[in-house]
Amino acid sequence: MAVNARTIADDEFFFGHKACAGCGGSLAVRAALKVLGPNAVAALPAGCMSAVGFNFPQLSFANNAMITPFAATASVLTGIEVGLRAQGKKPDDCTVVGFAGDGGTADIGIQALSGAIDRNDDVLYICYDNEAYMNTGIQKSSLTPFGAKTTTTPVGANARGCLTQKKNLFEIVAAHGIPYAATASVGYLNDFIRKVERARDIEGTRYIHVIAPCPTGWGRAEDEMVDMAKDIVDCGLWYLAEYEGEQLSGQPGGRFHLSRNPKEFGSVEAYLRSQGRFKALTDEDIAVVEAARDAKWEVMQREWQG
Amino acid sequence: MIEVLWHGRGGQGAFTAARLLGAAASLIDGRHALAFPSFGPERRGAPMRAFTKLADEPIGDRSAVARADYVVYLDDTLLGDEWADELKPGGLVLVNSVLAFHDPRILSIDADGMSAAVLGRPIPNTVFLGAISALCEHVRAEDVKEAIRQYMPPKLHAKNISLVDAARELVERLSCDGAFGSACSEADGAPHAGAADSERSESAAAESVDRTIDRFVALAGAPQPPRPDGCAIPTLRCDELQPEKYARSTCYEAGFLVAKNAGWRNVRPVVDRVACTGCLECYMHCPDGTIYKVDADFDDAVGASTGADATEVDGAKPKRRRPALVAVDYDFCKGCGVCAKVCRFEAIAMVSEREALASERTADAPTAVEGSAATAGIAFASNASEQAKGADAR
Numbered sequence: 145m146a147v148n149a150r151t152i153a154d155d156e157f158f159f160g161h162k163a164c165a166g167c168g169g170s171l172a173v174r175a176a177l178k179v180l181g182p183n184a185v186a187a188l189p190a191g192c193m194s195a196v197g198f199n200f201p202q203l204s205f206a207n208n209a210m211i212t213p214f215a216a217t218a219s220v221l222t223g224i225e226v227g228l229r230a231q232g233k234k235p236d237d238c239t240v241v242g243f244a245g246d247g248g249t250a251d252i253g254i255q256a257l258s259g260a261i262d263r264n265d266d267v268l269y270i271c272y273d274n275e276a277y278m279n280t281g282i283q284k285s286s287l288t289p290f291g292a293k294t295t296t297t298p299v300g301a302n303a304r305g306c307l308t309q310k311k312n313l314f315e316i317v318a319a320h321g322i323p324y325a326a327t328a329s330v331g332y333l334n335d336f337i338r339k340v341e342r343a344r345d346i347e348g349t350r351y352i353h354v355i356a357p358c359p360t361g362w363g364r365a366e367d368e369m370v371d372m373a374k375d376i377v378d379c380g381l382w383y384l385a386e387y388e389g390e391q392l393s394g395q396p397g398g399r400f401h402l403s404r405n406p407k408e409f410g411s412v413e414a415y416l417r418s419q420g421r422f423k424a425l426t427d428e429d430i431a432v433v434e435a436a437r438d439a440k441w442e443v444m445q446r447e448w449q450g
Numbered sequence: 451m452i453e454v455l456w457h458g459r460g461g462q463g464a465f466t467a468a469r470l471l472g473a474a475a476s477l478i479d480g481r482h483a484l485a486f487p488s489f490g491p492e493r494r495g496a497p498m499r500a501f502t503k504l505a506d507e508p509i510g511d512r513s514a515v516a517r518a519d520y521v522v523y524l525d526d527t528l529l530g531d532e533w534a535d536e537l538k539p540g541g542l543v544l545v546n547s548v549l550a551f552h553d554p555r556i557l558s559i560d561a562d563g564m565s566a567a568v569l570g571r572p573i574p575n576t577v578f579l580g581a582i583s584a585l586c587e588h589v590r591a592e593d594v595k596e597a598i599r600q601y602m603p604p605k606l607h608a609k610n611i612s613l614v615d616a617a618r619e620l621v622e623r624l625s626c627d628g629a630f631g632s633a634c635s636e637a638d639g640a641p642h643a644g645a646a647d648s649e650r651s652e653s654a655a656a657e658s659v660d661r662t663i664d665r666f667v668a669l670a671g672a673p674q675p676p677r678p679d680g681c682a683i684p685t686l687r688c689d690e691l692q693p694e695k696y697a698r699s700t701c702y703e704a705g706f707l708v709a710k711n712a713g714w715r716n717v718r719p720v721v722d723r724v725a726c727t728g729c730l731e732c733y734m735h736c737p738d739g740t741i742y743k744v745d746a747d748f749d750d751a752v753g754a755s756t757g758a759d760a761t762e763v764d765g766a767k768p769k770r771r772r773p774a775l776v777a778v779d780y781d782f783c784k785g786c787g788v789c790a791k792v793c794r795f796e797a798i799a800m801v802s803e804r805e806a807l808a809s810e811r812t813a814d815a816p817t818a819v820e821g822s823a824a825t826a827g828i829a830f831a832s833n834a835s836e837q838a839k840g841a842d843a844r
Contacts, residue, residue: 171737203702366787
C-alpha cells in the first residue's frame with residue numbers, strides 16, 4: 145500500500161527531542177520511522193540526531209534505538225541485523241536503519257558503509273545531509289558545498305568560505321553495485337517517503353541520501369526550512385534520483401533514474417543569496433556554480449533517462 | 451561576590467552578555483570575574499541560562515548561580531511564577547519587556563525596542579550591560595564600553611556603546627522616579643518610560659495593518675482534542691522515573707520523556723478549521739511530530755465524537771460543520787512556524803504566546819467567539835497535559 149499523508153501511521157517514533165526549532169534532520173528521521181513502523185531498529189552515530197534524541201532520562205525514540213561510535217554506523221547496523229537473526233528475534237517487518245549526518249557518512253563513517261555494502265548486509269542506511277558538522281557548531285564536512293561559510297571555512301579578507309566541491313556520495317555508493325540507492329530532500333517529502341517505503345521492501349543494503357536543511361547553519365529563518373529543501377532541488381543544485389542494482393533493474397551495472405527531471409531550473413543565485421552562509425560569494429563564483437550545475441545535469445539527463 | 455543570572459533563549463546572546471559583563475568587571479586590576487553558560491543539548495530557541503560572578507578575590511566556586519543579585523530575562527516569556535526564588539534579598543530582576551510588572555523588585559526595560567531603534571534588529575543584551583553598569587557599583591560604564599571595544603567587531607562599537615549610554619540614562623531616570631528598587635514604596639500601574647515608546651509604535655502599527663491575526667488569536671485558547679487512540683509515541687511519565695532502576699542498567703525504556711518542550715517557543719501555530727482543507731501538509735512537515743490528525747467525527751464544541759456533521763449554530767438554521775482535521779500538541783511544539791509556512795490556505799497563523807495565553811484565560815470563561823472553536827466549557831483535557839502534570843513539578 146502506498147504510504148501518503150492519509151495512509152501514513154499516526155505513530156510518532158521520534159518525538160519530544162531537543163532539536164532546534166525547524167530542524168530538517170529531525171523531519172527526515174520522523175518521516176522515515178513513520179514509514180518503517182514500530183519494529184524498526186535504529187542506530188545513530190554521534191551527530192545532531194543522537195545528541196537531541198537521547199538525553200537520559202529524556203529518550204525520544206519510541207522504537208528500539210541506540211548510539212554507535214562515530215565511524216561505526218554501518219558496522220553496528222550489520223551487527224544488529226545479524227544478531228537479531230541469530231537469536232531468532234527479527235520480525236518480518238523489522239528494518240534495521242541507520243541515521244547518520246553528512247560528516248558521519250561521507251567523512252568518518254564511509255569505510256564502514258562501504259564494508260556493509262560490500263557484504264550486502266540487509267540494512268537501510270539513511271544519510272541526512274545538512275551540509276556541515278552542525279552538532280558541534282558548523283564545521284565543514286566533505287558534503288559542504290563550494291562557497292559555504294563554516295567555522296573551519298570562514299569568510300573574511302583572506303578567506304572565501306568552503307573551497308572544495310560537495311562529494312558525490314550517491315554515485316560513490318552506487319558504484320559499489322548496491323541493490324538500491326536514492327537521493328531525496330525533505331522539501332519533496334512524498335518522494336522521500338516513497339523511497340523509504342521502496343527501500344524497506346528490498347533485501348540487501350539500501351542507501352538513501354536526503355537533504356535536510358539546518359536553518360541555524362544555513363543562515364535562513366527556521367520556518368523556511370522546507371522552502372530551502374525545495375529550492376535546492378528546484379534550482380538544480382540537488383537532484384532526486386534512484387539507482388537500482390543489477391538484480392532490481394535487470395541490467396548489467398545497474399540503472400540510474402531521475403525521479404524528477406525539470407524542464408527548467410529556478411535561480412541558483414536566488415537560492416544562494418537567500419542563505420547567510422553564501423553571503424561572500426561573488427557573481428563570478430555564482431556563475432561557476434551554475435555552470436557546474438548545467439554540466440552535471442547534461443550528463444544526468446543524457447545517461448539517467450530511459 | 452556579585453552574582454548575575456542571565457535567562458535567554460539559545461541564539462539570543464545571553465552568554466555573550468555574561469562574558470562581556472565579566473570582562474568589563476575584571477578590567478580593573480585586582481578584580482576577578484567568571485562567566486559561563488549552562489551546558490546542555492538544548493538548541494536554538496530553547497531556554498538557557500548563563501552566569502557571571504564578580505569579586506575582588508579569585509573565584510573558586512564554579513557552580514551555577516542559584517540565587518543572584520541581578521537576574522536578567524532577555525525574553526519576558528521566560529519570566530515564570532517562581533522568579534523570586536532566584537533572587538537574593540535586595541536583588542533585582544531586569545526583564546526585556548514592554549509590560550509593567552507592578553513589583554518594585556522587577557525593572558522592565560524595552561530592550562528589544564531600544565536595540566531595534568539603534569541596531570536595526572532587536573538584540574537586547576548590551577542594553578542590560580548598560581543597565582547593570584548603572585545599578586552595580588562593581589561595574590563601571592567605561593569598562594563596559596572597553597569590553598565592547600575589545601570583544602565586539604569594530605563596526606558594532608559605536609552603536610552598542612550608544613545603547614549602553616541610553617540604558618544608563620533610562621535606569622537613572624527610573625531610579626530617580628522611584629520606579630523600582632527597595633526605595634519604591636508601591637509600584638505604579640503605568641507603563642514605564644521605555645515601554646511607552648514601543649507601545650505607541652505598536653498601536654500605530656496596529657492601526658495601519660489589517661489585524662487578520664485577530665481571527666487566530668481568538669482561536670488560540672481552544673483546547674485540543676486528543677491524539678488518535680493507540681498511537682505509539684514517546685510519552686511524559688516522569689512520575690515513574692526511578693533512579694535506582696536505571697542505575698543498574700545501560701538499557702533504557704524507549705520513548706520515555708520527562709520534560710515538555712513548550713518553553714522553547716514565543717509564538718504558537720493556531721489552526722483555523724474553517725479555512726483548513728485537510729491537505730495535511732502541516733502534519734507531514736512538522737519536524738517535531740506535534741501536529742496530528744484528529745478524528746473527522748470529533749466535534750470540538752462538545753468535546754466528544756458525535757458522528758454528526760450538521761450542527762445547530764447560534765440556534766439558527768443548521769450549517770454544515772467542518773470537522774477539525776488537525777490539532778497541535780502545545781506541550782511539545784517549539785513554534786518553528788514550518789506548518790504556517792507550508793499551509794497554502796492561510797489556515798495556520800503564528801500567534802504570540804502572550805496573546806495566546808491571554809486568549810486561553812478568557813476561553814475559561816464561556817463566551818461565544820463567532821466562527822471559532824474557542825467556545826468554552828469543553829470537557830476534556832489534552833492527553834499530553836494530563837501526562838505533563840508531573841513534569842510541571844520538576
